[in-house]
Each structure stands twice: as structure tokens, then as C-alpha cells.
Amino acid sequence: DAGVIQSPRHEVTEMGQEVTLRCKPISGHDYLFWYRQTMMRGLELLIYFNNNVPIDDSGMPEDRFSAKMPNASFSTLKIQPSEPRDSAVYFCASRPSGQGYGGELFFGEGSRLTVL
Amino acid sequence: GNSVTQMEGPVTLSEEAFLTINCTYTATGYPSLFWYVQYPGEGLQLLLKATKADDKGSNKGFEATYRKETTSFHLEKGSVQVSDSAVYFCALRVNTGNQFYFGTGTSLTVIP
Numbered sequence: 001d002a003g004v005i006q007s008p009r010h011e012v013t014e015m016g017q018e019v020t021l022r023c024k025p026i027s028g029h030d031y032l033f034w035y036r037q038t039m040m041r042g043l044e045l046l047i048y049f050n051n052n053v054p055i056d057d058s059g060m061p062e063d064r065f066s067a068k069m070p071n072a073s074f075s076t077l078k079i080q081p082s083e084p085r086d087s088a089v090y091f092c093a094s095r096p097s098g099q100g101y102g103g104e105l106f107f108g109e110g111s112r113l114t115v116l
Numbered sequence: 117g118n119s120v121t122q123m124e125g126p127v128t129l130s131e132e133a134f135l136t137i138n139c140t141y142t143a144t145g146y147p148s149l150f151w152y153v154q155y156p157g158e159g160l161q162l163l164l165k166a167t168k169a170d171d172k173g174s175n176k177g178f179e180a181t182y183r184k185e186t187t188s189f190h191l192e193k194g195s196v197q198v199s200d201s202a203v204y205f206c207a208l209r210v211n212t213g214n215q216f217y218f219g220t221g222t223s224l225t226v227i228p
Contacts, residue, residue, distance in 0.1 A: 033216075042218065042220040042221055043218040048215070050214070055214070056214075056215070091159055093159075102148045102209075105216055107152075
């Protein structure tokens with residue numbers, strides 16, 4: 001079975017440029033999460049969706065960040081304009097409903113973003 | 117609120133040494149507890165979990181017991197291998213929500 005698929009794996013861009021990260025969750029999973037990982041702050045939840053609807057975006061750091069989930073198999077995280085402090089690894093994770101609160105999260109391999 | 121506190125790293129051990137990584141938690145509801153492992157350049161993957169008090173999760177020689185009285189879920193392995201070198205994250209999810217709360221991670225390096 002295919003896992004959570006993220007692209008690109010690595011992105012290097014210059015300050016001020018728009019960045020779009022993409023995620024394909026595991027088929028049948030109706031929860032999708034975006035996390036950011038940095039050395040200083042560890043893993044931070046940015047936003048999560050249920051059935052393509054954003055449920056909690058309180059972790060989105062600023063208006064420069066936006067996330068969409070137009071259908072059950074695709075989500076994007078966009079940063080516009082990007083800044084050097086956005087440099088981090090961005091993870092997408094998904095899980096199915098109906099497994100109780102013991103159900104695990106399944107993570108993608110991450111997108112490493114470097115903003116120069 | 118809900119939070120997880122892990123022991124500070126990095127941890128460096130010799131092969132075949134005993135490993136303990138401490139994890140304590142606070143939770144507003146009844147939590148399920150998890151250990152995730154992140155190998156270099158990869159995403160997090162579930163190592164083990166426990167969903168109720170006194171449950172023991174185990175996998176690949178690792179174990180952790182859900183201790184409600186001490187609000188702890190310490191990770192242990194009797195004999196570590198070089199291949200266990202990774203970052204380990206303790207996490208919880210409460211029965212009243214969908215969020216997972218992660219600790220800051222503990223980096224483990226095992227030297228031959």
C-alpha cells in the first residue's frame with residue numbers, strides 16, 4: 001500500500017518567493033494534518049482537515065501561510081511570501097476515522113524547505 | 117492542557133547497552149500514548165502504543181508501560197543496536213479531540 005506522499009522532498013527558494021508543498025494522503029483516510037518540524041520548536045501542528053474541511057488552523061503562524069484540501073486525495077500548504085524563518089521540514093500525516101482514539105497517525109517523508 | 121515532556125537529549129550509548137527514555141504527560145481527558153521513531157531523512161513512524169492504564173506496548177524489542185499513577189510512558193530497550201540510532205518522540209491523544217501532542221524528541225546515537 002502506498003503511504004502518505006509528499007512533494008517536493010527538498011525545496012530551496014529565495015526570500016519573497018511563493019512556495020507550495022503538496023500531499024497525497026493514504027486512500028480512505030479522512031483526517032489530514034500538516035506539521036512543521038524545526039530544531040528550536042520541535043513538531044508543531046499547523047492545521048488539520050476532516051473530510052476536506054479545515055477543522056483547526058490555530059497553528060498556522062501567519063497570514064502568509066494557507067492550506068487547502070480540494071478533494072480527498074490532495075492537499076497543499078502554501079507560503080507566500082516566504083521568509084528565511086520558514087525554513088523547516090514540513091510533514092503531512094493522515095489517519096482514518098473509526099479507529100477510536102488509539103488510532104495512529106501515518107506520516108509522509110516530509111518536505112525540507114530552505115528559504116535563502 | 118495537554119502536553120508531553122521528554123528527557124533531554126542527545127543520548128549516546130554503546131551497542132548492547134540498556135536504554136531508557138523518560139516521558140511524562142498531562143492530559144485533560146483520557147489519553148492514548150504513543151512512541152514514534154524518526155530515522156534520518158525519514159518521516160515519523162509508529163513504534164508502539166498503549167491505550168489504557170497498565171497496558172504495555174512493545175515492538176522491535178522496545179517496551180513502554182502506561183502508568184496512570186505517575187503519568188508516565190517511559191521507553192525501554194534491553195540491548196540497543198546501531199540501527200536503533202534515531203530520534204524518538206513520545207505523543208498522546210486524548211479521547212476528547214483529534215490532535216496528537218508530541219514531545220520535543222530525544223536523539224539516540226548508538227556506537228559500535
